Amino acid sequence: MDFQQHGHRATKPRARASPPSGGPLLFDDTSSGPPPMNNQNYYSSGYNMAEVPAGGQEPGVGSLFADPMANAAMMYGSSLANQGKDIVNKEINRFMPVNKLKNLFAVDTKYVMKKLMILIFPYTHQDWEVRYHRDTPLTPRHDVNAPDLYIPTMAFITYILLAGMALGIQKRFSPEVLGLCASTALVWIIIEVLVMLLSLYLLTVHTDLSTFDLVAYSGYKYVGMILTVLCGLLFGSDGYFVALAWSSCALMFFIVRSLKMKILSSISADSIGAGGSVKPRFRLYITVASAAFQPIIIYWLTAHLVR
Template sequence: MDYTSTQSGFKQQPKMRQRNTVEGPDPMFEDTSAAPGRGPGLAAQPGGYRGQDAGLGAGAYPGQTLLSDPMSNLAMAYGSSLASQGREIVDKNLDRFLPVSRLKYYFAVDTVYVGKKLGLLVFPYMHQNWEVSYQQDTPVAPRFDINAPDLYIPAMGFITYVLVAGLALGTQNRFSPEILGMQASSALVWLIMEVLAVLLSLYLVTVNTDLTTIDLVAFSGYKYVGMIVGVVAGLLFGRTGYYLTLLWCCVSIFVFMIRTLRLKLLSEAAAEGVLVRGARNQLRMYLTMSIAGAQPIFMYWLTYHLVR
């Protein structure tokens, strides 16, 4: 009997523990993290981090402190002012020799203008009005005036001349990339030397003119049209065709340069005295004749070896 009671009591004891475990947890394992302000729990730490984040601000990082420094702002402003001053100095000195801002004007052409200009370069004899049109003291774009200088025809003429020269050398079994490069560089060097010589002559003669460096490059580059026509005629009809065609083109470019530069170089003569005007007019006329007469020489010098 005692054994049974002891056994029954032994069996009931686990049931009581199981009931107590289900009804409530042991105080030793009670979770106090959900209760605010109950000692140093995990809930106190997030509050501390939130306070630090609030002090830095949303999205703040240490680099903002450097950017907000007055000395850094002053240095950035000083650097920007130096950059702007340097750019102005470069633009001013560059515009003295090559007005880059006007390059857009010299390429304002269309198909009609190019066709008429090429015809004028080859047949300038029937053209009457050679004056450039102006609109509010500004010359109109080349596509509106056939007398206005442009850079499109000289640039395309130079490239076409190099290609035609390569074709002519290829038909004679003399083509090589080195020779073609020498041909292009030689034509470019002669063009630069011609423009520099004209600028020096204008400076020595002290001629007041509205001709710019780009105008001289344009007028000097028009001779490539006659050179191309002469070389193509030589490839098709031999040396006889080359000489006849080149002679026609040389006379045409001479007449074109005389009638064009005469107005440019004599535009300031009316404001001078009679004696000064007479002496200066002779110098201007000699200079105009020299510039126009140099064009046939360059045309023959750069093309005679391409036709055999």
């Protein structure tokens, strides 16, 4: 069939005109698809992962620590921190000697058992002298006559728990009453220690008794208080007063014999000058008054727990 007979004319494909050689292109030729991507140029323009070390640290950080100025600054900062730590420890030891406090808690089971027996039955104990090693008292673990804070602390906690149980048995328990009982017992210890410190200061008594030692001797009364409350709960008022009398006498004997080695033995020849006989007498009065005050506190803190 002839295409011209049907009114159609065969057309030939139009050739694409090429730009004149050497002339600039107004638009890119994208008719044949996108240009191939150059992978090397693409990754080189970004972050080169091969340059990161295996530990994940950037190269600049390592160079920072290799800088002598940075090392000097770090050493100077470390020295300042150590100096500050030493100053803080010195101030803490000034008001609260940590080493002394650690020694007062250096106890073992053998010491605790012996100390409790001495507090309850002090009349059979003969040697009351505190032993020293190079002008330093031995720890309670090595000397049963040395004061400690472990027994007073545990006895105080046990007394508070026993007071709560006694109030609960009598159906009088409440958090307010238990808190008042605990705070009253703590305040009495503080008052007793302050009075002792003031008395020793006014009489210029030079002794190695520290504040923690006075707290320890004052806190031993809680052992007798526990025994008194237990006897009151088990045997009534008669058992309470019998235990109160026994605990009070035992504690007074213990306080007199213990403080006698600390206070009266510190009298030297130069303190017995003109009128020097007055000071030893007053020192004896302090020891006896401190011992005689213990039964009053025991009765005050335990009488309301037993009815």
